[in-house]
Amino acid sequence: MGYAFAGPDIAFLVSAAGRAALAEVGALPLTDGSLLADLARVRRAHGAAAAALVETVRLRRRAAGKLDGAGEWLFTDDALQQATPSAVARHRAVRLAGRAVHDVTCSIGGELAALAQTCTAVIGSDIDPIRLAMAAHNLGVAAAGPGTIEPEPGRWAGPAGADTEDPAPVALLRADALVPCSRDTVVVADPGRRAGGKRTHDPAALQPPLPDLLAAYAGRDLVVKCAPGLDFSRLDWPGEIELVSLDGGVREACLWSPGLTAPGITRRATVLRTGHPPSTLTDADPDDIPEREPGAFIVDPDGAVVRAGLVRQYAAKHGLWQLDPRIAYLTGDTVPPNTRGFRILDRFELREKPLRAELRRRDCGPLEILVRGVDLDPDRLRRTLAPTGRTPYTLVVTRIGRTAAVFLCTATPATPG
Template identity: 70%
Template sequence: MGYRFGRDDIAYLGSAAGRAALAEVDRLELTPATHLRDIEQVRRTHGEHTAALVETVRLRRKAVAKLPGSGDWLFTDDALQQATPALVARHRAGRLAGRAVHDVTCSIGAELAELARTCPAVIGSDLDEVRLAIAAHNLGIAPVVLARADALTPTSHDTVIIADPARRADGRRTYDPAKLQPPLPDLLAAYAGRDIAVKSAPGLDFDRLGWDGEIEVVSLDGAVREACLWSPGLTEPGVTRRATVLDSHGGATTLTDTDPDDIPDRAPGDWIIDPDGAIVRAGLVRHYAAKHGLWQLDPQIAYLTGDTVPPGVRGFHIEDRFDLREKTLRQELSRRDCGSLEILVRGIDLDPDALRKKLKLRGSHPYTLVITRIGRTGVAFLCTASAPASRA
């Protein structure tokens, strides 16, 4: 769980002496091999501040990929894990540009930092005094008002409410809306009639929520990061599902359920495409296929197929197709001198690692095996993978 910071720690770490000490500690390796030696060196020089200094340097190093530009920020381990990646928060801030906003679960200020770039008035509140002190440090001179307040008690007017309920209960990740902290039903009731955006786990059962606004699923660099519930006043008419695909180079593509979804029913083409997880989770596979001239291998399976690969996407060129039999796969892969084998599976209860061991591959050529079903029949497509095609 990491070191438990107190307000005295935050005051020290933000002081001139604390900043100098952090710079000194950051010059240490702090690896498992050097840990004991480094800790002893810090303890000799900085005594009671050792744990706070070492933990802060460790967390800053960990935060680099998730929160670029946060080099002088303070964190707690839990808060860093829960923080929204900067590019995802920036995307949301862009949708709220020009609006006054109130983040009622602001934590250490990661979301507030992005909102302050685009919104004329920004308020952040939290019950945790330590996290509020950290947020004040992290935001510096940014024009943000911070206050200690319960997320379930409305304390602002004429603002868009943003909330990020904690997704753990009893130390475990939960997908039950009633077990989030604060509970999602209570949060929505507290702000009934208000414009609100609520971050949630993409694994929630959206169909059971009864949400009458938009559910946006967001991925970053191929990994699904979150779902966001947008109230009707914050979305376009008719949109109830949106998939947003972001990348670290600034790319952003979006689909909604108002886009066309008419696709043909055809035999497999030359390529198989595995759509981004945000598209799959948002239920927009057919919409993505229609946009790029693709179709489905099976109406119930998210794999797509076609004769070309969409720009910026990795495709799998079909070399052959087999019945899903272990003996057949072993013989065919051996005949093709297969060595490394990527195995992708949808719609079949199969452990790729266990299958790879059984195939006893000893060759030198790399392949991808796409295993799925068409109708009730299990099939295996032997493919060669392409690098992502360049965008136009």
């Protein structure tokens, strides 16, 4: 759960004394092996503030690979876990460019930082005064103390430059996400994804519950960030569901209301890779692909493409076809740019004894085993095959028709494109 920050912690951390103490603690290793000794040292120097100082430094270090420029930010453990990576937030901000936006679950402000770069007006609100105070500090809003950014009852703080004596890049207020308090804005929400301390895939178990959130903003332009494993079969969503991956890992599913997407698009896959422009597919793209025998390579599409159900569209775009119409593995004679492929060397039946003998003959050593469509434990199979040689190989085990097939392959590195 992490340390539970309170108002006095925030006031100290943003003060000159707190900043100096954070710099001092930031010079300590704070590793698992040194943590007890480091914490004792900080307690001797800073007393009751020690836990907040150590937690803040450790969270900032964790945030470094996720959020741009977060070295001076404040976090809670839960807020950092759910914070959207900066690259993903920037992608969404580009889609919302030129709009006035209200993030009704703004937390510590990670999404707001990206929205402020593209949108005409940005409002952030949250029910948690501690996270809201952290957002005020992180975004440079003048009123950074808990409670001081809550407007008078019934009044809307307004976007930057609108009826405010001291305009700020982002306007913050304390509000319940289920009680609308802005007009003429695109509403952005990121419901909490844990229930009872465990991650949930039930839309009704999110905080706030997704059905209640959709009802509260019915008829509004709405963007809702969700976990990629959310069970969308429990949700009758009339707009677009976008699956987004970053550097090979699927990070989120994002719901876009009908007014924010092109007519006829209900699924989108966006692949983000550091140093490359975004790659996007939708269910409006062509999906005609041939039926052929396996080509020279096997291609495993990015997880966003698979989860969005756009494998055929990906294959059509890159001149590939499926090994089996029900399985997401693709095949072809070339590998798409920025994609890892597997060159097929041979094909076998799934019979352990002859497969083990063949791997020994080929001096197989490091062995990667990929499985899809077959009830098989890769780790158990690797122990059974017991490779002891020096040459690395990949086994792709999949179902073709009613038969389990094993492809012996060598992995090919992703080629830039």
